[in-house]
Amino acid sequence: MRRGGKIGFWAAAAFGAACLAPPAYAERLVTSVSTHRVLITSNFTGTELVLFGSIDGAPADTQIGAYDVVVSVRGPARSFVTRRKERILGLWVNTDSREFAQVPTYLAVMSNKPVAEIGPPEMLRRYGIGLVNNVLPPPAGNDAPEVPPEDSFRGAFLRVKTNEGAYTADPKAVTFLTPRFFRAGVPIPGTAQTGDYQVETLLIAKGAVLAQQQTAIEVVKTGFEAVVAQEARNHRFFYGLGTALLALMTGLIATLLFRYD
Amino acid sequence: MPIYLPIAELPVNIFLILGLGVAIGFISGMFGIGGGFLMTPLLILLGIPPAVAVASVPGYMAASSFSGTFTYWRKRLVDLGLGFVLLSGAILGTASGVWFFAFLRRAGQLDLFIALAYIVLLTAVGALMMTESVRAILRTWRGMPPILRRPGTHAWFHGLPFKLRFRQSRIYVSAIPITVIGFAAGFIGAVMGVGGGFLLVPALIYLMRVPTTVSVATSLFLTLLTMLVATVLHAVENRTVDAVLALVLMVGGVFGAQFGARAGQAIRAEQLRLLLGLIIIAVGVRVAADLISAPVEPFSVVPKEIWE
Numbered sequence: 001m002r003r004g005g006k007i008g009f010w011a012a013a014a015f016g017a018a019c020l021a022p023p024a025y026a027e028r029l030v031t032s033v034s035t036h037r038v039l040i041t042s043n044f045t046g047t048e049l050v051l052f053g054s055i056d057g058a059p060a061d062t063q064i065g066a067y068d069v070v071v072s073v074r075g076p077a078r079s080f081v082t083r084r085k086e087r088i089l090g091l092w093v094n095t096d097s098r099e100f101a102q103v104p105t106y107l108a109v110m111s112n113k114p115v116a117e118i119g120p121p122e123m124l125r126r127y128g129i130g131l132v133n134n135v136l137p138p139p140a141g142n143d144a145p146e147v148p149p150e151d152s153f154r155g156a157f158l159r160v161k162t163n164e165g166a167y168t169a170d171p172k173a174v175t176f177l178t179p180r181f182f183r184a185g186v187p188i189p190g191t192a193q194t195g196d197y198q199v200e201t202l203l204i205a206k207g208a209v210l211a212q213q214q215t216a217i218e219v220v221k222t223g224f225e226a227v228v229a230q231e232a233r234n235h236r237f238f239y240g241l242g243t244a245l246l247a248l249m250t251g252l253i254a255t256l257l258f259r260y261d
Numbered sequence: 262m263p264i265y266l267p268i269a270e271l272p273v274n275i276f277l278i279l280g281l282g283v284a285i286g287f288i289s290g291m292f293g294i295g296g297g298f299l300m301t302p303l304l305i306l307l308g309i310p311p312a313v314a315v316a317s318v319p320g321y322m323a324a325s326s327f328s329g330t331f332t333y334w335r336k337r338l339v340d341l342g343l344g345f346v347l348l349s350g351a352i353l354g355t356a357s358g359v360w361f362f363a364f365l366r367r368a369g370q371l372d373l374f375i376a377l378a379y380i381v382l383l384t385a386v387g388a389l390m391m392t393e394s395v396r397a398i399l400r401t402w403r404g405m406p407p408i409l410r411r412p413g414t415h416a417w418f419h420g421l422p423f424k425l426r427f428r429q430s431r432i433y434v435s436a437i438p439i440t441v442i443g444f445a446a447g448f449i450g451a452v453m454g455v456g457g458g459f460l461l462v463p464a465l466i467y468l469m470r471v472p473t474t475v476s477v478a479t480s481l482f483l484t485l486l487t488m489l490v491a492t493v494l495h496a497v498e499n500r501t502v503d504a505v506l507a508l509v510l511m512v513g514g515v516f517g518a519q520f521g522a523r524a525g526q527a528i529r530a531e532q533l534r535l536l537l538g539l540i541i542i543a544v545g546v547r548v549a550a551d552l553i554s555a556p557v558e559p560f561s562v563v564p565k566e567i568w569e
Contacts, residue, residue, distance in 0.1 A: 042264055043262075043264065043272075044263075045272040078564055079564070079565035080563065080565055085559045091553065153560070156558075156560035156562075157560070190265070191271040192270075193270060232267075232268055232502065236500060237493065240495070240496025243320050243492050244323065244489045247327070247488075247507070247511055250508070251326075251515055254324075254516060255327065258519040
């Protein structure tokens with residue numbers, strides 16, 4: 001009897017909690033990346049990882065399209081300077097510049113539809129969804145327009161980075177295999193910097209974030225590439241001396257091979 | 262076949278880099294120049310970060326100038342005394358150039374300065390070589406004897422103190438103008454990321470009246486020494502020497518240089534100078550066109566250096 005009463009109590013409590021909180025909070029997100037370590041070898045030209053995700057606790061009658069998913073991959077942070085050229089005396093000269101402090105060297109925002117359709121601008125800004133919201137997000141409570149007109153530098157920075165291939169926004173990269181199961185391809189370009197890459201997955205419905213998952217992948221050099229990079233960093237003088245000797249040896253070998261006088 | 266460059270941190274096609282080494286090596290073997298003024302901009306064009314390109318090209322230049330130096334050394338054409346006086350000026354010039362490079366980079370006007378320096382120097386040296394060689398070619402066509410060494414005219418700098426006798430070069434001049442020439446070559450080399458040989462050789466021939474072969478031999482010897490030192494300095498100071506990139510360039514370069522040297526011997530000297538003048542002017546015009554025409558993307562993004 002006592003036991004039954006306890007179960008009844010917990011059931012009542014759970015029911016009450018479910019009534020008080022928005023019902024959407026019942027969903028949980030489970031994600032898995034195909035590998036957590038990207039190894040850079042001498043023939044590395046970039047690779048693609050696959051992220052699989054499952055939505056737990058979704059209602060039984062869920063249709064595809066009920067949920068939106070945004071996967072953001074952020075590479076190691078670094079500061080960049082953006083300069084603008086202007087015509088002075090007939091020559092194109094750097095005039096103005098802006099610094100972008102500690103922004104990702106690599107950024108990929110993958111979603112199942114364009115991020116602008118996923119939620120209101122304020123919510124996108126708060127959760128750092130979309131390329132523009134990952135670079136110098138305006139301070140909280142700032143009711144300035146989405147991209148202030150004087151902020152042409154931010155637009156240019158994103159444009160240059162996108163053309164370089166360092167930043168990508170793909171509104172079709174997340175595909176739902178079933179209403180509760182999705183996959184996303186995460187491209188890692190050959191120019192990727194080594195370091196930790198944060199992978200953040202957001203589950204969204206009707207413009208509200210329901211669940212969030214964080215995981216990390218590590219991009220490391222391995223084998224010969226790692227040895228060369230380590231020597232260049234740790235034994236600078238001997239590395240330089242070694243390269244100089246390499247030059248002398250190459251020159252000597254070629255001279256002996258081609259000696260014809 | 263792609264190969265990953267460990268310091269530049271990007272994959273490149275090994276045959277493309279090897280081919281670039283062969284092509285520039287051919288030109289440098291043919292004309293007796295280092296070829297840095299062609300190699301550095303081409304590598305940057307291929308997407309290699311400028312800091313890595315500028316630091317890795319000296320290793321390639323040391324390798325490709327080695328066989329030339331070796332050959333001239335055996336023929337006793339290298340003027341060691343002249344070389345070391347030039348070197349003392351070049352070391353001072355390189356140090357000042359590295360400092361000036363950092364100053365311009367902080368001011369954000371490095372691109373502009375390098376472009377202007379390329380335009381002024383390349384078009385001036387190229388035009389000088391072209392007019393001189395065209396005149397020589399015209400003289401040969403008309404059947405006139407080529408002008409040999411001009412009589413020993415005395416310029417103002419012959420009155421300066423600290424006179425030294427350089428036996429192989431057959432000159433007796435003050436150490437001051439030679440140090441200044443070395444300084445200028447070192448300074449411009451460090452700022453522009455080139456060897457400075459394309460300035461040193463004309464300066465020695467036209468200003469100091471050093472015989473052409475001794476000028477070329479001594480300039481190559483100086484290039485070898487300064488480029489070896491530059492490789493070590495860049496490795497210690499900037500940590501941007503990519504040994505894999507340098508090695509691929511070296512292997513291509515030394516082979517290209519051997520074939521270039523043979524091709525160079527098959528062409529008359531004044532025609533060779535005309536060709537080199539054309540190449541130098543073409544690079545200068547290309548740089549000028551970039552500076553004058555409206556850029557497709559007026560914005561540029563560079564990583565902020567940690568030490569700034």
